[in-house]
Amino acid sequence: MTVAIEAERLVKRFGEQTVLDDLSFTVDEGTVLGVLGPNGSGKTTAVKAVTGLYRLDSGQARIFGRSVVQDADEVKQFTGFSGQYAAVDEDLSTAENLVLVGRLYGHSKADARRRADQLIDAFDMGSYARKRVGQHSGGMRRRVDLACALVGDPRVLVLDEPTTGLDPTSRQGLWEMIKELVAGGMTLLLTTQYLEEADVLADHVLVIAEGRQVALGTPDELKGRLGGDRVQVELASPEQDGRAAVHAVQALLNGSDADVTAGDGHLTFRTPEAARKLVPCVNALTEAGVAIEGISVQQPTLDDVFFALTRDSGSPSAAGVAVAERSE
Ligand SMILES: Nc1ncnc2c1ncn2[C@@H]1O[C@H](COP(=O)(O)OP(=O)(O)OP(=O)(O)O)[C@@H](O)[C@H]1O
Structure with a gap:
């Protein structure tokens, strides 16, 4: 598979602060890499560095093998970038913004208009074509911004918190x-604060903290490392039964290291193949004299992964999750 984007040992400092600290990653052609991290972890800096900004x-x-610094002009021809703040001109209409970007790419007036019309159609923005962008809603402005990033028909698209x-x-x-x-074959690098977004769009997810890689893998690989589904048992009399319930479930799970906690009227624990353990769990609790109101199972979400990985940001090992190497 062709590597579309290659970031090799990126280091970026702002004054005394090291914002990217030996960060490396690749994105294969036609795939999507989502970059996650807490506020200030260096996501925007990373994607701006990768696009030569x-x-x-x-x-x-x-x-595509071209340096974003030495071959900047060439790279611009096949890379589209849309930043965190919509970079469109509010005083121009949707169509005028698109034509302006086309002209900046060196297209003739006629070609720029043709491309603008294509994108207006593709993005279903016909009724907004002649309206000033300053009058658009935030969502429509984002659409215009995304369309602007596509004017040059890029093979690689970099989106910083697109939604x-x-x-x-x-x-x-x-x-x-x-x-x-x-x-359609586009390669995409995106940063996001919404983990569901990464789950929906990304083939691979890179989690960073303090400019360093904390984990890299497919969303499922990352979720799989959390140790299974989360089971929540609603206790009928939490004050009375909390301790007995914890002991009963720990015994069932065969180990005192099982992370079983009780509080707020609930008992929670994580276990692989949780569905199979529900009946034994109810039986163990009943035998221990613990009355229960209900029981539910939740599959791990990327939110769970993110919290586990970045709980002690800057100290990945403390999060208890090994750094993953991407399997090609
Ligand atoms: N131009 C700059 N000058 C000085 N410091 C900067 C500059 N740009 C970013 N920083 C600092 O670098 C760190 C990383 O910023 P960056 O915007 O890359 O983080 P982020 O992960 O994208 O954050 P957020 O999720 O809040 O957008 C922050 O501490 C920020 O203050």
């Missing part, structure tokens, strides 16, 4: 557009 202190980034601030419907709409682009 920031000069690095050391390390290098290449897109931040959008309502769930607009977010879904944008996800559908992004999925279509990826289905």
Whole structure:
């Protein structure tokens, strides 16, 4: 498989602060890498460095084998970038913004107009084509911004928090557009605060903290490392039964190291193949004289993974999850 984006040992400092600390990753052509991390962990800096928008202190980034610094002009021809804040001109209409970007790419007026019309159609923005972007909603502005990033018909798209601030419907709409682009062969690197977004869109997820890699894997691989599904038992009399319930479940799970906790009227624990253990669990609790109100099983989410990995950000090993090597 062809490597589309290659970030090799990126180091970026702002003054005394090291924001990217030997960060490396690759994105294969036609795949999606989602970058997750707490606020200030270096996500935006990483994607800007990879598109050549920031000069690095050391390390290098290449897109389709071309250096984003030495071959910047060439790289711009096949890379689209959409930043966190919609970079469209509010005083221009949707169509005018798109034509302007086309002209910046060196397209003739006629070609720029043709491309603008294509994108307006593809993004279903016909009724907004002649309206000033300043009058658009946040969601529509994001669409225009994404369309602007596609004017040059890029093979690689880099999106920094593409749906931040959008309502769930607009977010879904944008996800559908992004999925279509990826289905068409686009390579995508995106940062996001929404873990569901990474789950829906990304083939691989890179979790960073303090500019360093904490984990890398498919969403399922990362979830799989949490140690199974989360079982929550609602206790009928929590004050009375909490301790007995914890002991009963620990005995059932065959080990005092099982992370069984009781509180707020609930008993929770994580275990592989949880569904199979529900009946034995109810029996063990009943035998221990613990009355229960209900029981539920939740599969791990990327949110769970994120909290586990970044609980002690900057000290990945303390999070108890090994750094994954991506399997090709
Ligand atoms: N131009 C700059 N000058 C100085 N410091 C900067 C600059 N840009 C970013 N930083 C600092 O670098 C760190 C990482 O910032 P960055 O925007 O990359 O993080 P992020 O993970 O994208 O955060 P968020 O999730 O809040 O968008 C932060 O501490 C930030 O203050």
